[in-house]
Amino acid sequence: MTDTVQGVAPSTPVGPPTDRPKIQVVPLKGLPLAAAAVVFVTVAIAGNWQWALMFCHVAGGGLWTGLDLFVGLVLGPILGRLSIPARAEFSAKFMPKMVIIMPTVVMMTLATGFQIARKLGNLYAKSPNHSWLIVSFCVVGIMAVIALGILEPANIAVLFEMNKPVPNGVIIDRLMKRFIYTAGITGLMQVATLVIMTRVATQ
Amino acid sequence: MSVDQSQSTLSSADRTYPPIAWLSTGALALVIIGGILMASYAPRKAPLGVAAGLLVAGVVLLGSAGVVLVGMKDFSHKTFLKVFKWAIFADLVTAAMIEFAFVRDSTRGASLFIVTGMLVVFTLSVPTTIAFTVARFADD
Numbered sequence: 001m002t003d004t005v006q007g008v009a010p011s012t013p014v015g016p017p018t019d020r021p022k023i024q025v026v027p028l029k030g031l032p033l034a035a036a037a038v039v040f041v042t043v044a045i046a047g048n049w050q051w052a053l054m055f056c057h058v059a060g061g062g063l064w065t066g067l068d069l070f071v072g073l074v075l076g077p078i079l080g081r082l083s084i085p086a087r088a089e090f091s092a093k094f095m096p097k098m099v100i101i102m103p104t105v106v107m108m109t110l111a112t113g114f115q116i117a118r119k120l121g122n123l124y125a126k127s128p129n130h131s132w133l134i135v136s137f138c139v140v141g142i143m144a145v146i147a148l149g150i151l152e153p154a155n156i157a158v159l160f161e162m163n164k165p166v167p168n169g170v171i172i173d174r175l176m177k178r179f180i181y182t183a184g185i186t187g188l189m190q191v192a193t194l195v196i197m198t199r200v201a202t203q
Numbered sequence: 204m205s206v207d208q209s210q211s212t213l214s215s216a217d218r219t220y221p222p223i224a225w226l227s228t229g230a231l232a233l234v235i236i237g238g239i240l241m242a243s244y245a246p247r248k249a250p251l252g253v254a255a256g257l258l259v260a261g262v263v264l265l266g267s268a269g270v271v272l273v274g275m276k277d278f279s280h281k282t283f284l285k286v287f288k289w290a291i292f293a294d295l296v297t298a299a300m301i302e303f304a305f306v307r308d309s310t311r312g313a314s315l316f317i318v319t320g321m322l323v324v325f326t327l328s329v330p331t332t333i334a335f336t337v338a339r340f341a342d343d
Contacts, residue, residue: 026289038296038300041300042300042303045303045304045307046307103293103297107296107297107300111300111301111304114242114304115304115308118245118246118308123242123245123246124246125247133243134239134243137239137242137243138239141235141236141238141239144231144235145228145231145232145235148228148231148329148332149224149227149228149231149232149329149332150228152329152333153224153332153333153335153336153337154336156286156290156333156336156337157333157336157337157340160282160286160337160340160341161340164342168340171340
């Protein structure tokens with residue numbers, strides 16, 4: 001694998017194009033873990049198993065919020081300042097993991113969260129938490145549209161572009177900017193989620 | 204890592220396409236709004252007219268994206284299908300989980316029909332957006 005550095009003439013493709021290992025867009029080693037999470041959540045919902053529901057919601061939600069905040073507000077700005085080859089190198093290792101981790105923690109959080117809200121009576125219009133939950137649905141809805149409609153397609157398209165014999169830096173740059181900006185927006189929206197969830201838990 | 208940073212090799216980056224991703228993401232947004240509406244009324248019955256309207260609008264947007272996609276030339280349909288079939292597998296798992304939760308919570312009749320329709324739009328729209336975004340930059 002040949003690294004290019006800043007200062008190299010930008011019009012020159014550097015290094016042999018065929019010596020890079022293919023990037024595995026979906027890391028197969030992670031699939032059993034994701035499948036185990038799906039089975040665990042299904043059992044928790046089917047059995048109305050309170051501890052398991054709470055565990056999935058708190059653990060999944062904590063990971064989802066933490067990852068979104070870290071990627072959006074810490075990693076994103078750092079990535080934005082790296083050279084395109086450095087971004088490509090980092091993304092080749094980082095993004096396939098996100099393809100498995102993010103949908104799994106989001107599924108764990110949302111599926112069990114709805115069940116907990118229903119079980120605790122927070123969905124009833126008379127509940128003091130009802131309006132907070134509706135706001136939470138809206139925040140999650142906006143994040144879902146951004147993540148599924150913009151962020152995830154950009155993530156996967158970057159990986160496919162990097163698997164080409166000579167990846168196009170302009171396309172990678174354009175898609176990575178989309179990834180960085182949308183990750184920043186979802187990171188900020190997670191702050192709203194933290195406020196809402198701590199209000200719900202303490203009312 | 205070898206990356207071509209040339210401004211002159213923009214063939215795949217410069218191609219312009221119809222707004223397929225906007226149409227499919229619009230369909231996704233409509234069924235998510237419909238889902239929020241249905242969930243916000245649970246366990247009561249949501250106003251099904253509004254939810255059905257959102258579902259129909261979502262189907263129209265997604266259908267439009269599909270029609271435009273099929274007729275597109277100078278586009279890698281092969282790459283599109285390759286990505287689509289993997290992405291739909293992942294979204295089917297998510298949709299099945301949501302459907303299971305609604306059935307478990309005793310959602311029945313017209314409400315279940317509308318939820319299922321929304322999940323079908325969800326399951327098709329996300330892979331469409333992902334596969335189109337990948338295929339538009341494909342070289343073959």
